[in-house]
Amino acid sequence: MTRRFTFDGQEITCASTDVVAAALTAAGHRAFRQTDTEAKRGIFCGMGVCQDCLVTVDGQPNQRACMTPVREGMKVETQVARPPLTPPAPRSLTPKRLTPEVLVIGGGAGGLSAAIAARDAGAEVVLLDERKVPGGQYFKQSADTQKAPLDPQQSEGRELQRRAREAGVTLLSQTEVWGAFDGPEIMATSPEAVYAIAPDRLIVATGAYERPAMIPGWTLPGVMTVGAAQTLWRSYRTLPGKRVALFGNGPLVAQVAQELTAGGAEIVVLAEAAPAPATRPFAALDMARRDTGLTRKGFTMLARLRRYGVRVTHDALPHAIHAQNSALMVEYSARGRPAQVEADAVLLNYGFQPSNEILRLLGCDMTYDARFDHLRVTRSSTCETTVPGVYAVGDCCGLGGAPAAMVEGHIAGRAATGASSRPDDDSALRRHRGFQDALWRLYSARLPLPEEAAPETHICRCEEVTKAQLDAALTDDPTDIGALKRATRIGMGRCQGRYCAPAVAGIMARRQGLPLEDLSYFAPRVPIKPVDIAAITAAEALLDDPE
Amino acid sequence: MTDLLIIGGGITGQVAALVAAEAGARVTIVDAQRNAGSHANAGSLHVQMQSRFLRLNPHLADNLESSLPLYLAAVGEWEALDARLGGVELTREGGLMLAETPAQLEFLHEKAGREARKGLDVEILNRDALHALAPWLSEQIAGAELCRNEGKLNPLVANRKMRAALDALGVRHVHDRITGIEDGPHPVAHGARAYAADAILIAAAWGAGALAGRLGLNLSTPPEPLHMNITEAGEYRIHHLVQHAERPITLKQFRSGQVVIGGGWEARTATADRQAPGIRKTSLLGNVALAAQIAPGIGGLRVLRTWAGYNTPVDGKSTIGPASHGSRVFFALPGDAGYTLGPITGRTAVSLALGLTPPVDPAPYAPARWRA
Structure with missing residues (x-):
């Protein structure tokens, strides 16, 4: 099945299950919108958080190309910086109030596992997921559910999803959370409805988003996260470009290189920040001891890459990306020696940031984890946060990986329904956490601090605030990150500080000689993501009920 | 010392x-x-008597009315400050207080009379005059009081x-x-x-x-914690500072194109020293929905952020x-x-x-x- 639509008047044919970003990428388009300074932007995060791939669809601006399914005959246009104030077409969203025993937010490895466990223990369970097909970032399902899974990882995700449906979990897909209030009460929107959900127990399983490299040119169209490229390929069978350069740290980078190669891409460089594993035999052995299967999977993947002629360049970091004709030129260094490479797509991943917005809004205690440079939510052995009745599982709590997320989901799902935990869950969790620990010792790398970024580097993508502007504001000694935000507009844009906050919080803390903590980051605010005024108008009907 | x-x-x-x-x-x-x-302020330059204050503090209406000359002087002081600081995006395009019903328009007539006696530059606009001036307004708006002394700036x-x-x-x-x-x-x-x-x-x-x-x-x-919302940017069309005769709303558009929505919806007083005042669900929903009724064109923008600040009415x-x-x-x-x-x-x-x-x-x- 195909669909036809136009982009700036040009006709595009694509698969009926595509999102706009995939169809445009397949048709060779990289730039989707223009910023206030007329810079061009395209798909970056591929998962609905960066807000950079906005297009105007049938006259309605501010639609994320990465999350918007194509419709026959739709008129997609490049989004201008300040679209006209045209009243949108009336949209009927049904206001719905739900009060399930257990609400799970996020349909990835942790969320699906939690929902199944809670349902199996007898609870009525509602699960919200933003995507049309759940599975999350790890299982990353094909948007075309008729397509055969690409590999065991996709099959496993499909199986988990099937089990959730069979167990009787109410699965609300394409449902995005934008509000979290004490209670807890969750506000969310789907294409047809707006929800106010007040569950007895809440399980947050919102995963993580990727940390890019803040270097000159990281905002150019064609530069995206490794995960965005993986989504284009795994969910939509679209390559991010023909010649692909990958820069990052950790096993995902090589995995995606291998997947894209298998899909027909030419990997022009696979640059890993960490030194070669052979230099760290103890960590490698420890990793193998804790999970032989996963370790073997990793080595098989690297062997496969070698067969394709792709070798990992270790000790390598990107320094700048330039647009050159219709391609991208990356300046990088490998073992201290400068190099450059031309590519059609440049993929970046330097770790992960937990999507902990809901947890922070609800007031869950957090502590700073220096190793992964992000916040970890404080949890009991049953994954309950410091807010009674609110549980958190998986990478939204701090990086832990999908296998641990699934066990945590199981533990939290049972605990949320009052069922006791199982000893084998606890031992499995210890094993997965031990594996993660060894894995990241193997991949540990000295990454540049944001302080070291070149003056022209955008620190805030959305508001286009450069490192030089940040430095100028820092000379006034702002008292806290809020004062810096007001002085520079850093963090005031559509992504709500998701990319700049970790960088700026670190810079401020190191300047002031203070430890990082929850308050080092921007204060959590509703909406969790930019929310349509139409959704708010529809949700107002839900106020007639007692708050 | x-x-x-x-x-x-x-x-x-x-x-x-x-x-x-x-x-x-x-x-x-x-x-x-x-x-x-x-x-935490959103940069409105108020001159005419705010319906929010009159509604919440009817017993203090005389105090407010007697302060009107100070409000006039205040805007002059801001203009001098705008010049002194080298521009703070101050504009004096006036403020509109909207009416939907004859009773509301009558209230504005009476209010405008009192304000004119204190030296304010005010005028009542009928439906046609208003919609010619502010074509982005909803059809349900029947008239308004225009106060030419009012304006806005970027705080x-x-x-x-x-x-x-x-x-x-x-x-x-x-x-x-x-x-x-x-x-x-x-x-x-x-x-x-x-x-x-x-x-x-x-x-x-x-x-x-x-x-x-x-x-x-x-x-x-006592602080009066007030809720605010800001949208992403759109074409700059809303030049006035907008309020309503009976309903709690202020609405204006920065030169950046972002629309700021507030007007007296309550927030939560912070409990701890390092906390910001908190957001109430009712204020987010009620305030933004009301803004979209008044200015339907903002419905294509999304709300980016909410925050709360303290007013101190004394x-x-x-x-x-x-x-x-x-x-x-x-x-x-x-x-x-x-x-x-x-x-x-x-x-x-x-x-x-x-x-x-x-x-x-x-x-x-x-x-x-x-x-x-």
């Missing part, structure tokens, strides 16, 4: 510091850095430039919370440290009440002047619409402290009315 110690680093204290430093005084600003006042720009101007003049900034003041020929303010000065100016909005008791004043300054009238006759401790409290009135309040109060001629007659605003 400093010539003038100013308690409160919001716009009121900052303008007082600017005036004093330009007159050659050594000035220190001590601030508790809650940042919920001027630093982020103003606050940043203000700080730079003070730094250039050598004004010292100290982070501390003042908990008590000893009056005398050389008054002393006590926080984590003690600060002696020739004169102390209290420009601490909701923090002023706690300092007033020991000065013999029965002044209460009794709807400024409190300006020495704590008592001959005291070296002075008050500079705007009394509602603190960001609009801050500069004129700060300049008037500091003029009294330094023996300069105040820009307005301070007599009506004397703290004497708070003597226990």
Whole structure:
């Protein structure tokens, strides 16, 4: 099945299950919108958080190309910086109030596992997921559910999803959370409805988003996260470009290189920040001891890459990306020696940031984890946060990986329904956490601090605030990150500080000689993501009920 | 030892510091850095009587009405500040207070009459005149009061430039919370440290009440936590500061294209020192839905962020002047619409402290009315 639509008047044919970003990428388009300074932007995060791939669809601006399914005959246009104030077409969203025993937010490895466990223990369970097909970032399902899974990882995700449906979990897909209030009460929107959900127990399983490299040119169209490229390929069978350069740290980078190669891409460089594993035999052995299967999977993947002629360049970091004709030129260094490479797509991943917005809004205690440079939510052995009745599982709590997320989901799902935990869950969790620990010792790398970024580097993508502007504001000694935000507009844009906050919080803390903590980051605010005024108008009907 | 110690680093204290430093005084600003006042403000320049205040404080309507000349002077003071600071995106395109029903329009007629007698430049617009002026308004709006004195500015720009101007003049900034003041020929303010000065100016909005008791004043300054929303940018079309005769709303568009929506929806008072005031679901939904009814064109934009700040209405009238006759401790409290009135309040109060001629007659605003 195909669909036809136009982009700036040009006709595009694509698969009926595509999102706009995939169809445009397949048709060779990289730039989707223009910023206030007329810079061009395209798909970056591929998962609905960066807000950079906005297009105007049938006259309605501010639609994320990465999350918007194509419709026959739709008129997609490049989004201008300040679209006209045209009243949108009336949209009927049904206001719905739900009060399930257990609400799970996020349909990835942790969320699906939690929902199944809670349902199996007898609870009525509602699960919200933003995507049309759940599975999350790890299982990353094909948007075309008729397509055969690409590999065991996709099959496993499909199986988990099937089990959730069979167990009787109410699965609300394409449902995005934008509000979290004490209670807890969750506000969310789907294409047809707006929800106010007040569950007895809440399980947050919102995963993580990727940390890019803040270097000159990281905002150019064609530069995206490794995960965005993986989504284009795994969910939509679209390559991010023909010649692909990958820069990052950790096993995902090589995995995606291998997947894209298998899909027909030419990997022009696979640059890993960490030194070669052979230099760290103890960590490698420890990793193998804790999970032989996963370790073997990793080595098989690297062997496969070698067969394709792709070798990992270790000790390598990107320094700048330039647009050159219709391609991208990356300046990088490998073992201290400068190099450059031309590519059609440049993929970046330097770790992960937990999507902990809901947890922070609800007031869950957090502590700073220096190793992964992000916040970890404080949890009991049953994954309950410091807010009674609110549980958190998986990478939204701090990086832990999908296998641990699934066990945590199981533990939290049972605990949320009052069922006791199982000893084998606890031992499995210890094993997965031990594996993660060894894995990241193997991949540990000295990454540049944001302080070291070149003056022209955008620190805030959305508001286009450069490192030089940040430095100028820092000379006034702002008292806290809020004062810096007001002085520079850093963090005031559509992504709500998701990319700049970790960088700026670190810079401020190191300047002031203070430890990082929850308050080092921007204060959590509703909406969790930019929310349509139409959704708010529809949700107002839900106020007639007692708050 | 400093010539003038100013308690409160919001716009009121900052303008007082600017005036004093330009007159050659050594000035220190001590601030508790809650940042919920001027630093949370959305930049409306109010002149006409706000229906929010009249609705919430009907018993204080006379105070507000008698303050109208101060509001007029306040906008003039802001224009001077705009010039002094090299531009804070100030515009004076006027403010509209909307009516949907004949009764609301009648209320505006009566209000406009009272305001005209106080010197405001106001006019009642019928449906056709209004929609010609503001074609983005919903058809349900039947008329409005236009107040040509009103306007808006960008508080982020103003606050940043203000700080730079003070730094250039050598004004010292100290982070501390003042908990008590000893009056005398050389008054002393006590926080984590003690600060002696020739004169102390209290420009601490909701923090002023706690300092007033020991000065013999029965002044209460509870904060009014108010909810705000901001959208992503759209084409700049909404030039006026928009309010409603009966419903709680202010709506305006920054030159950046972002639409700011507020107007008196309540937020939660912060419970801990380092917390910001909290957001209520009812305010987010109610306030934004109301804005979209009034200006349907903003419906294509998304709400990016909400926040809350403190207004300090006191009794709807400024409190300006020495704590008592001959005291070296002075008050500079705007009394509602603190960001609009801050500069004129700060300049008037500091003029009294330094023996300069105040820009307005301070007599009506004397703290004497708070003597226990």
